[in-house]
Structure formats: C-alpha cells, structure tokens
Amino acid sequence: MESAATDNTIWYVLVVLGLIYLIVLYRNKRATRRRKSRRFMEGKRMHDRDN
Structure with missing residues (x-):
C-alpha cells in the first residue's frame, strides 16, 4: 500500500x-x-538612415 503512494508521488x-520545462x-x-525581430528592425532603420 505504501509503495503505491510513493510511486504516484x-x-x-x-x-x-x-x-x-515546457x-x-x-x-x-x-x-x-x-530579440531576432528587434535586431531585424534595427538593421532596417540603420540601412534607411545610411541611404
């Protein structure tokens, strides 16, 4: 009886x-x-500013 309770625990x-974990x-x-999308948008802004 006691081992069944321990197994369930x-x-x-x-x-x-x-x-x-999930x-x-x-x-x-x-x-x-x-983070990736933010980095992508920063790259676009820098590109627009340079041109």
Missing part, C-alpha cells in the same frame, strides 16, 4: 518538472523570436 513530481522552453523561444 514520483510520477506527480516528474509531471510537474516536465510542465516547468513553460521555460516556450518562454525562451518567444524571447528569442522577439
């Missing part, structure tokens, strides 16, 4: 860690996309 911990992965991907 391990699964719950693994699921929570997996969710945290959230961090999603936020990093979104931040990278935002």
